[in-house]
Amino acid sequence: MDINLKILRYNPETDRKGHWEEYSLDADPDERILDLLHKVKWFDDGSLAFRRSCAHGVCGSDAMVVNGENMLACQVLVKEVSNPIKIEPIRGLPVIKDLVVNMDSFFDSYKKVMPYLINEEEPGERERLQSPEDRDRFEDTTKCILCAACTTSCPVFWTADTYVGPAAIVNAHRFVFDSRDNASKQRLEILKDVNGAFRCRTAFNCTTACPRGIQVTKAIEDVKRETLTIN
Amino acid sequence: MKIIRHSFDGVIVGAGGAGLRAAIEAAPHMKLAVITKLYPTRSHTGAAQGGMSAALANVEEDNWNWHAFDTVKGSDYLADQPAVDILCKEAIDSVVELEHWGLPFSRLENGKIAQRRFGGHTVKEGEAPAFRACYAADRTGHMILQTLYQKCVSMGVTFFDEFQVLDIKIDDGVCKGVVAYEIATGDIHIFEARAVTFATGGFGKIYKVSSNAHSLTGDGPGILYQKGIPLEDMEFYQFHPTGIYRLGILLSEAARGEGGILRNKDGERFMERYAPSIKDLAPRDMVSRAIATEISEGNGAGPNNDFVYLDLTHLGAETIKQKLPDITDFVRTYVKIEPIDEPIPVQPTAHYAMGGIPTDVDARVLSDAQGSILPGVYSAGESACVSVHGANRLGTNSLLDIVVFGKRAGQSMVDYVSSTKPYSLSDNAAEDLKNKIVNFMEKEHDPNFSVPKIREELQDSMEENAKIFRSDETLTEQTKILSDLRDRYDNITISDKGKVFNTELLEAIELEYLLDMSDTTVASAQARKESRGAHSRVDHVERDDQNWLKHSFAFKNGDSVKLDYKDVELGNYEPKERKY
Numbered sequence: 001m002d003i004n005l006k007i008l009r010y011n012p013e014t015d016r017k018g019h020w021e022e023y024s025l026d027a028d029p030d031e032r033i034l035d036l037l038h039k040v041k042w043f044d045d046g047s048l049a050f051r052r053s054c055a056h057g058v059c060g061s062d063a064m065v066v067n068g069e070n071m072l073a074c075q076v077l078v079k080e081v082s083n084p085i086k087i088e089p090i091r092g093l094p095v096i097k098d099l100v101v102n103m104d105s106f107f108d109s110y111k112k113v114m115p116y117l118i119n120e121e122e123p124g125e126r127e128r129l130q131s132p133e134d135r136d137r138f139e140d141t142t143k144c145i146l147c148a149a150c151t152t153s154c155p156v157f158w159t160a161d162t163y164v165g166p167a168a169i170v171n172a173h174r175f176v177f178d179s180r181d182n183a184s185k186q187r188l189e190i191l192k193d194v195n196g197a198f199r200c201r202t203a204f205n206c207t208t209a210c211p212r213g214i215q216v217t218k219a220i221e222d223v224k225r226e227t228l229t230i231n
Numbered sequence: 232m233k234i235i236r237h238s239f240d241g242v243i244v245g246a247g248g249a250g251l252r253a254a255i256e257a258a259p260h261m262k263l264a265v266i267t268k269l270y271p272t273r274s275h276t277g278a279a280q281g282g283m284s285a286a287l288a289n290v291e292e293d294n295w296n297w298h299a300f301d302t303v304k305g306s307d308y309l310a311d312q313p314a315v316d317i318l319c320k321e322a323i324d325s326v327v328e329l330e331h332w333g334l335p336f337s338r339l340e341n342g343k344i345a346q347r348r349f350g351g352h353t354v355k356e357g358e359a360p361a362f363r364a365c366y367a368a369d370r371t372g373h374m375i376l377q378t379l380y381q382k383c384v385s386m387g388v389t390f391f392d393e394f395q396v397l398d399i400k401i402d403d404g405v406c407k408g409v410v411a412y413e414i415a416t417g418d419i420h421i422f423e424a425r426a427v428t429f430a431t432g433g434f435g436k437i438y439k440v441s442s443n444a445h446s447l448t449g450d451g452p453g454i455l456y457q458k459g460i461p462l463e464d465m466e467f468y469q470f471h472p473t474g475i476y477r478l479g480i481l482l483s484e485a486a487r488g489e490g491g492i493l494r495n496k497d498g499e500r501f502m503e504r505y506a507p508s509i510k511d512l513a514p515r516d517m518v519s520r521a522i523a524t525e526i527s528e529g530n531g532a533g534p535n536n537d538f539v540y541l542d543l544t545h546l547g548a549e550t551i552k553q554k555l556p557d558i559t560d561f562v563r564t565y566v567k568i569e570p571i572d573e574p575i576p577v578q579p580t581a582h583y584a585m586g587g588i589p590t591d592v593d594a595r596v597l598s599d600a601q602g603s604i605l606p607g608v609y610s611a612g613e614s615a616c617v618s619v620h621g622a623n624r625l626g627t628n629s630l631l632d633i634v635v636f637g638k639r640a641g642q643s644m645v646d647y648v649s650s651t652k653p654y655s656l657s658d659n660a661a662e663d664l665k666n667k668i669v670n671f672m673e674k675e676h677d678p679n680f681s682v683p684k685i686r687e688e689l690q691d692s693m694e695e696n697a698k699i700f701r702s703d704e705t706l707t708e709q710t711k712i713l714s715d716l717r718d719r720y721d722n723i724t725i726s727d728k729g730k731v732f733n734t735e736l737l738e739a740i741e742l743e744y745l746l747d748m749s750d751t752t753v754a755s756a757q758a759r760k761e762s763r764g765a766h767s768r769v770d771h772v773e774r775d776d777q778n779w780l781k782h783s784f785a786f787k788n789g790d791s792v793k794l795d796y797k798d799v800e801l802g803n804y805e806p807k808e809r810k811y
Contacts, residue, residue: 013729030565042683046676046735047727051273053444056480056561058373059273075564096415097732103270116381117333127287127330129342135335142335142367142374146272180333213560 003027004084005036010095029079033066037073050099057211060147063090064099070149070209090152092161106148109164113172113190118183134179141174141219143212150206150216156199163199166206166216173219176226188227197223233418234661239264240648242409242424244396244451247274248633249612250430251379256641258388261648264422265388266411268395271380275432275444276633279372280558281485282364283630284352285322289343290362295319297354298363302628303804305351305514306621307764312802314592318619318635325634326365334378336367348488351514351625360512364627369483369557375630394420395737398664399427399454400656406607407654410664417730419661425607425651426644429588433613434748438581439694442474442481451614452588453744460598461784463616464586466756466766469624470699472518474580476538478565482558482577484626486543487511489554494540494574495525496532506811513811516623516765519579523699540574579699585624587616594640600784600795607647611640618782622764671736676726682738685716689745697753702770706757713750717790720746751785754792776806
């Protein structure tokens with residue numbers, strides 16, 4: 001089928017600001033959006049810049065805005081979106097070139113919530129025990145691939161980039177509700193802060209955007225509730 | 232083009248499981264940098280699904296000797312048995328250590344780590360399939376990658392994200408550092424470091440249908456090969472039996488571990504004919520050959536008879552949801568069918584390089600088949616060949632390999648750094664890379680000599696001539712094709728002349744590594760006149776222990792490949808006929 005692809009291009013070495021460029025392509029309806037970008041890059045304009053690696057929705061490199069919604073370009077097929085297809089970089093982070101944004105502040109926010117297991121007790125020679133029920137409490141948030149689709153879909157984040165954002169809260173949730181972790185209180189103190197979980201206005205954009213199907217807004221609500229248990 | 236200098240004791244190239252595990256070991260003892268062309272969490276370890284084997288005996292009686300037996304038999308007796316003993320023995324502590332660092336394994340009712348069955352893993356040396364693979368649903372690799380990265384974050388490990396290492400500096404046989412390209416700026420960075428570990432992963436992109444990420448282009452092996460370091464056992468490339476038809480996206484062996492069945496167009500469970508005792512859980516080389524045979528004999532399904540079915544419909548919605556959520560989502564996303572109700576079209580997909588940079592059990596890189604050590608250079612994970620996988624890797628042993636030998640690489644870096652003094656590198660160290668880049672920038676673009684064209688022909692022809700079944704005829708043909716592609720590569724051009732995020736430039740440089748990987752694969756495969764593990768010669772169908780119980784070492788010799796050989800280290804298990 002014929003596809004009219006519009007890409008928001010920006011090259012810092014030649015452009016003062018972004019501009020739309022159009023490409024006419026022949027595509028199979030079962031192809032991924034990522035395949036279209038590769039067609040442009042490989043057979044039309046080699047300078048088109050975008051991140052990609054695994055091409056099946058697990059590495060989190062290719063989050064972008066397709067027809068107004070955040071998604072992974074490798075996880076959506078041509079037949080699932082309307083034509084013309086408009087592609088822009090994810091919002092709220094500085095654009096480096098074309099569809100590539102600077103991820104520094106995103107990863108800084110992630111690191112702020114201490115995203116690692118903290119337990120000073122001697123664990124012994126074998127594994128710690130954890131019941132399947134305890135394991136299930138944080139199952140959903142272990143799926144995060146740090147693609148930034150949630151955070152950059154959040155209207156609060158667009159206006160206040162000091163907000164840690166949904167992805168950081170999801171990664172805090174993963175440890176706060178892990179029965180093996182002893183540092184929930186410290187994490188929750190961080191998330192009680194003015195730039196923490198209570199900035200969330202439950203717009204649900206993050207939940208819609210998550211390519212891993214994580215109930216992001218629910219995770220944020222869980223964390224908000226949990227902060228009320230600490231003094 | 233700016234040139235920026237850094238001074239470290241050690242550098243790790245690649246931030247997948249092996250690189251991160253090495254970093255955790257080395258970082259407390261030296262000034263260390265981890266350099267990755269992606270972000271660490273984008274590494275392909277994250278795509279591994281089914282599990283990581285260790286004889287924890289949480290479900291049934293097990294011990295690491297049985298694991299070692301299975302690994303050696305699975306390798307078609309080409310693995311070095313002392314190395315396999317290390318892998319299987321250290322597996323147990325490695326899993327426990329990951330759990331202590333927070334890895335959210337799936338659990339049994341008693342709270343212990345859950346274990347599942349996997350291809351080629353048995354109890355009592357072949358009696359029955361073993362529950363040995365420790366797992367976290369079907370996203371075990373994701374959890375390992377996340378856990379190791381989280382540990383690195385907690386330790387404050389220094390990362391250079393989206394920097395691509397493109398050169399190593401070895402003077403008088405001694406490693407002095409690496410040279411990298413900063414993707415966001417086009418600047419060149421010289422990293423002084425006397426200990427360098429390559430953990431750059433595999434090179435599945437030499438084939439057209441592959442489970443591998445676009446980033447898997449053999450960078451580490453390519454950089455060293457171009458410096459005269461040999462590559463070991465390159466003829467042994469694993470095709471995973473169950474890639475999604477046409478796309479090659481991996482559907483874990485865990486699907487069969489949980490009871491999934493392969494069927495041909497008539498619905499027949501054909502593995503009963505090929506491996507009567509363990510059937511669908513035979514090792515990957517055998518299952519992939521069985522599928523290829525079914526297809527070539529006209530038993531494949533679909534209008535072109537070119538796939539078979541992976542049938543999960545009898546497992547029930549609950550098992551699928553609990554134990555195989557990700558892979559069934561892939562099927563819904565890319566095939567648009569519901570795997571609870573319908574069988575899935577699959578075909579073998581290029582998956583894993585058993586071969587790679589030769590190392591000893593301490594991850595030290597070997598510079599020849601006689602076992603000479605290249606001081607200061609290490610490799611671990613898929614980029615390395617220890618060899619623990621021999622001619623065919625068992626499922627789950629790669630996630631094990633990255634943590635066991637990643638740790639050993641880190642320890643070796645510590646030993647080396649603590650017993651040596653720093654070297655310095657001058658700005659001249661950047662000269663070779665700078666010239667390479669300037670050459671690309673100055674040469675006018677010619678679409679007839681573009682990266683995608685040559686790469687596509689490479690992938691198509693490797694798929695055609697050097698895949699599951701090979702012969703002298705197909706390999707001779709492929710050698711000719713590779714020589715022609717190499718000639719055209721010498722005139723390759725790019726259109727993007729910019730400095731910022733010039734990934735066309737990087738794809739051009741990576742294509743040379745893909746050509747190197749293909750040359751060595753084909754040359755090693757043509758020389759080995761036997762069939763063993765993943766290397767199946769239709770003109771030499773038997774395994775030949777008399778002449779070929781040895782590892783291949785492929786050296787760069789101008790534009791051709793020179794081969795040497797090293798005997799396999801045997802141990803407890805004498806080579807026997809491999810039946811399942």
